[in-house]
Amino acid sequence: MDWDKLRIFHAVADAGSLTHAGDTLHLSQSAVSRQIRALEESLSTTLFHRHARGLILTEQGELLFEATRAMNKRLDAASARIRDSEEEVYGELRVTTATGFGTLWLAPRLHLLYEKYPELKIDLMLEERVLDLPMREADVAIRMKEPSQADLIRKRLMNIRMRLFATQKYLDQNGTPKSVEDLAKHRLICQNPNSAQVSAGAQLVQELTEVSIPSTLYVNNYFGVLQAVLHDLGVGVLPDYLTESSPELVRVLPEIESGEVPVFLAYPEELRHSKRIAVFRDFVTEQISEHRRQMRDGA
Incomplete structure (x- = not known):
């Protein structure tokens, strides 16, 4: 042909x-x-x-x-x-991750990567759908579960947990829950347990909604949940990494949290020697280390 x-x-x-x-x-x-x-x-x-x-x-x-x-x-x-070489980082890098993680954790840090590699072109694709890396729908993915697709190089970055948060203003006005049953007096803000999200988060939401909660707000990503919590609408189920960038958040019912959620970085085997992939992988790894240090210092 x-x-x-x-x-x-x-x-x-x-x-x-x-x-x-x-x-x-x-x-x-x-x-x-x-x-x-x-x-x-x-x-x-x-x-x-x-x-x-x-x-x-x-x-x-x-x-x-x-x-x-x-x-x-x-x-x-x-x-x-x-065009990748040992001397320069050239071309477009298509990165996919979930809307919440990409908006709240990754995007605010990308300026540090651009400072080192100003000619790098990043196409950041934020969606809950898992893109097909072997079919080149994206070059690299950061996901809240281990990828199941074949022919991928995987790197476990960290573990996160879903926890309950509210603002101090909201708690001053509505009281601080002392038990799960007390959530019946509050508005719960979370992702719908039937929506696409990590299974540990969905399980926590399912357990919480077994309490008779009169008012809920469901949002289909954690960015929306965070905005609602920051505007004093209720108690939100959010990933723990947000405490670093959102000091306004106050943890509620600290004994309640989801199981560990693994965060993986993955890319196709055929891009093993890509300089663009290497600098992005190293950048994310460095930022994870800094994130852990700040979390320890704030604990």
Whole structure:
């Protein structure tokens, strides 16, 4: 199959337009159209439905687009690996992690990484969905469980626990709970136990909601839970690493906490020698060590 025609097909499928694809490829619309027709003839199939608003992929076109998208990702990765060197850190690094951890722990520290490597390009993808690293949906992941995908290098970073927190203002106005049963007099702020989250956190929330709590606020990530707690809305279930960056938080019912939640950093085996991966891994490891020191000093 002619790679040049595949490259043009990919651009058209991505843009949904012969004209826009031509602009990207610096080709005329007629040249792009000829290449697409030639590709369809070689495959004996129709790749696009053509209508006034643009082009829509056929079922066969969707299959081919999925293949060219995977090929492009691997070519991009190969290009970045080739340009990685011992002397410099070059190119884009796609990092994925959960919304709460990425927003509250990782993003506030990234300025320290950019100070060392100002030309590094980071694409930080915050979502609860676990991206497929072997299929190159991301280069490196930080997750609250050990990755199950094959062909990954894994590094355990730390353990965290989910605990109960509120602001002093809220406690002054509503009283400090002395037992789990006292939570019936308070609003509980947490993730829905049925939402995508770490199992230890979901189990703790499940246990807490067995108490008859009249008012709850469910948020689908810990950033939202933290904002609600900081605005004095109630008692929140939050990861313990937030106490470092949010001194306004007061721990409630200190005998109650979740089981340990492991935090793992993972990346594909094929990126083992990537300089970008190495500097990011070392940066996160250093920040974890500093985090532990501050947690010890504050204990």
